[in-house]
Amino acid sequence: MRSPFDRSMSWLIRGRRQAASQLLLLPTSVWLALFLMVPLALLLAVSFLKRGAYGALLWQPTLANYHRTFSPSYLPILGRTFAFASATTLACLLLGYPFAYFLSQFVRGRRARDFMLVVLMLPFWTSFLVQIYSWMIILGREGLINNALLGLGLVAEPIQFLNTRGSLLLGLTYSYLPFMILPLYSSLSKLPRSYIEASKDLGAGNLQTFLKVTLPLSLPGVMGGTILTFIPCMGDFLTAEFLGGPKTYLVGNLIQNQFYQAADYPFGSALSAVLLVLLFAGLMAYRWVENLGATSLGRAKG
Amino acid sequence: MEEILAALERPPLLRRRDFLKLSIAALVPAFAAACRRGPKAREINFFNWSNYIGKRTLPEFEKRTGIRVNYEMFSDEDEMFAKLRTGVHGYDLMVSDDYQVPKLRALGLITPIPEGAVTGLANLEKRFLDPPFDPGLRFTVPYLWGTTGLGFNKKHVSRPSSWRVLWDEKYRGKMTVLDNVRDGIGCALLALGLPTDTDKPEHLAQAKELLVRQRPLIKHYTSATYVDELVSAEAWISQGWSGDVMLAVRENPDIDYAIPDEGSFLYVSSLVLPAGSEHREEALAFMNYSLLPEVAAEVSNTVGFATPNEKARKFLEPALLKDTRVFPDPKTSARLRFYGTLAPETEELWARTWQEVKVS
Numbered sequence: 001m002r003s004p005f006d007r008s009m010s011w012l013i014r015g016r017r018q019a020a021s022q023l024l025l026l027p028t029s030v031w032l033a034l035f036l037m038v039p040l041a042l043l044l045a046v047s048f049l050k051r052g053a054y055g056a057l058l059w060q061p062t063l064a065n066y067h068r069t070f071s072p073s074y075l076p077i078l079g080r081t082f083a084f085a086s087a088t089t090l091a092c093l094l095l096g097y098p099f100a101y102f103l104s105q106f107v108r109g110r111r112a113r114d115f116m117l118v119v120l121m122l123p124f125w126t127s128f129l130v131q132i133y134s135w136m137i138i139l140g141r142e143g144l145i146n147n148a149l150l151g152l153g154l155v156a157e158p159i160q161f162l163n164t165r166g167s168l169l170l171g172l173t174y175s176y177l178p179f180m181i182l183p184l185y186s187s188l189s190k191l192p193r194s195y196i197e198a199s200k201d202l203g204a205g206n207l208q209t210f211l212k213v214t215l216p217l218s219l220p221g222v223m224g225g226t227i228l229t230f231i232p233c234m235g236d237f238l239t240a241e242f243l244g245g246p247k248t249y250l251v252g253n254l255i256q257n258q259f260y261q262a263a264d265y266p267f268g269s270a271l272s273a274v275l276l277v278l279l280f281a282g283l284m285a286y287r288w289v290e291n292l293g294a295t296s297l298g299r300a301k302g
Numbered sequence: 303m304e305e306i307l308a309a310l311e312r313p314p315l316l317r318r319r320d321f322l323k324l325s326i327a328a329l330v331p332a333f334a335a336a337c338r339r340g341p342k343a344r345e346i347n348f349f350n351w352s353n354y355i356g357k358r359t360l361p362e363f364e365k366r367t368g369i370r371v372n373y374e375m376f377s378d379e380d381e382m383f384a385k386l387r388t389g390v391h392g393y394d395l396m397v398s399d400d401y402q403v404p405k406l407r408a409l410g411l412i413t414p415i416p417e418g419a420v421t422g423l424a425n426l427e428k429r430f431l432d433p434p435f436d437p438g439l440r441f442t443v444p445y446l447w448g449t450t451g452l453g454f455n456k457k458h459v460s461r462p463s464s465w466r467v468l469w470d471e472k473y474r475g476k477m478t479v480l481d482n483v484r485d486g487i488g489c490a491l492l493a494l495g496l497p498t499d500t501d502k503p504e505h506l507a508q509a510k511e512l513l514v515r516q517r518p519l520i521k522h523y524t525s526a527t528y529v530d531e532l533v534s535a536e537a538w539i540s541q542g543w544s545g546d547v548m549l550a551v552r553e554n555p556d557i558d559y560a561i562p563d564e565g566s567f568l569y570v571s572s573l574v575l576p577a578g579s580e581h582r583e584e585a586l587a588f589m590n591y592s593l594l595p596e597v598a599a600e601v602s603n604t605v606g607f608a609t610p611n612e613k614a615r616k617f618l619e620p621a622l623l624k625d626t627r628v629f630p631d632p633k634t635s636a637r638l639r640f641y642g643t644l645a646p647e648t649e650e651l652w653a654r655t656w657q658e659v660k661v662s
Contacts, residue, residue: 053646054405055387077661136527140536160475162536163522245522249660257660260380261483262653263387 040276047269055263065270074254078274081251085233088172092180092229093222095173100184100221101214104191117185120178132171132242139167163245171243172233179232180225187221188214223286231279251275345370346394346584351571352377354397354446354607356600363591369584378525386411386576394579395588397445400435400570401484401641407441408646412574414440419586422593430570430610434640442572443589444610446545446601449568449630449638450485451561453532453540453547455554465493465562467539469512474519476538478531481523483656484641485567486513489541492564499642506655513659523660532557543569544627545607551627552606559627565637570610 237252258268599617
């Protein structure tokens with residue numbers, strides 16, 4: 001017996017593929033239109049306006065906000081943010097890959113794997129502020145690490161860990177590591193064991209098997225993780241606010257300040273728009289390269 | 303491990319300018335409040351700083367008047383302002399800092415207090431009766447006041463007499479500066495001996511130059527975490543607000559508070575009436591209630607900020623009243639000034655200068 005739902009679904013789809021798929025897409029399309037496209041259009045519109053008295057919006061079209069974004073005072077912030085996001089992504093990759101590899105290849109049994117994945121996600125069930133404050137307790141001048149170092153007589157004066165480039169990088173890496181590990185894990189766990197066995201049968205060593213079989217097949221996971229880590233990192237401001245110092249002011253902080261402290265919505269919108277365009281261009285470039293690779297691969301096969 | 307547990311068990315330091323910008327979620331209660339209001343309900347939706355009210359203030363008010371108070375807190379004045387400006391309605395009563403008042407007025411976000419509706423202003427100290435941010439108190443009822451100064455750790459730093467200490471190479475990496483336009487630039491102007499409400503670009507350029515030199519020396523700009531940082535000796539000198547630093551003093555006896563010789567700012571938080579409120583009468587009832595000496599004293603006793611209510615002094619805890627860090631002595635008082643109101647173009651220039659310091 002088929003349920004009424006199944007029957008109605010098959011009626012919906014039979015011979016009406018296109019109409020049905022459009023109907024099924026409708027809720028998502030409406031959602032995206034209302035809550036993504038409209039706000040984005042507003043953001044773009046505001047970025048061309050002028051800031052009036054006390055942050056009011058003046059309907060005088062101007063490019064000044066973009067001029068300011070690309071001025072020598074503000075442009076380096078984009079570069080600095082890019083550097084931090086790249087470093088974080090790299091650190092996440094270097095830490096996350098071995099973890100995902102270990103989990104997918106060496107941990108047998110679903111329970112053990114599930115347990116480790118839950119442990120990985122556990123910190124994210126607590127408030128972000130609790131996580132940040134825990135880092136403050138660990139890294140502080142009278143924190144765990146400094147007390148241990150002082151106690152062991154390894155240093156005479158506490159080391160300044162907090163509010164440095166290092167503590168920001170640590171905080172960002174900590175925050176985004178799961179976003180790197182999960183796609184890596186999902187891509188590595190799909191890797192058929194028979195491929196690895198075949199490679200070994202054909203005489204490849206462990207290293208060679210990893211480099212020629214495992215790594216290339218896990219590249220989609222690497223890319224997925226990189227995108228999921230890098231993009232939110234470019235917009236991060238809270239981690240920088242708490243763990244960063246005066247030299248780690250990021251574009252996220254700058255944007256946040258425009259909407260609160262400086263009450264300069266047009267400039268904040270222009271910064272956001274530039275950031276969005278840059279990230280979007282990056283993604284498009286990646287897809288282009290990916291397609292290029294796929295076509296050349298296809299040609300080689302043909 | 304024990305230390306982590308101990309630190310987590312320590313009650314979180316409640317503070318007025320507690321930085322919880324995550325509280326965008328706070329929009330939800332405001333919306334709920336807006337939906338909730340019935341036609342006849344005797345209630346007010348009150349929007350105040352976190353940790354800025356007496357323990358008994360609200361229950362006592364509800365008991366006396368039968369007006370229900372829906373209390374909601376903010377932790378950052380820019381957040382409060384941004385919220386109001388983006389059109390969040392439903393508040394009937396709010397606390398605002400003095401330099402926000404002209405902005406709120408100009409944007410039509412607050413309404414004047416009806417003439418004669420508030421009694422008890424005579425209880426206030428004279429200097430709060432005709433402040434520059436609201437001459438004649440047409441829009442505001444002074445609620446609490448405090449000063450900007452330096453919190454410092456006596457174990458590591460001797461009492462600073464000048465704002466210039468924030469440029470002292472000796473304390474590199476152990477100082478924090480308020481992430482606030484008026485205090486951040488203000489302390490540079492005080493150090494330079496320039497007017498603290500200047501509209502001259504060359505004054506601001508001088509201040510900026512000085513602040514750019516300060517930036518690499520400090521730990522970070524913060525209006526939020528410095529209380530914790532002072533308590534844990536993570537910072538030795540913090541530019542801060544009196545009431546906040548007093549929280550650190552209560553936690554750690556090594557901490558003290560000083561107002562430098564160049565002088566400093568005195569700010570007033572006031573009750574204001576947000577535009578579009580439907581419970582005007584109830585809000586006015588609270589304004590009147592707040593001016594009662596016992597009520598004002600209880601608020602001040604609880605939160606550790608000074609009350610502008612002169613008649614409330616006899617109900618204050620003697621230790622608080624005697625504490626010159628809360629109620630400065632006449633000599634220090636003479637060196638205190640209001641932030642002063644900036645014209646819109648000047649305000650933008652200040653905001654930009656501060657941004658440029660931070661990104662420099």
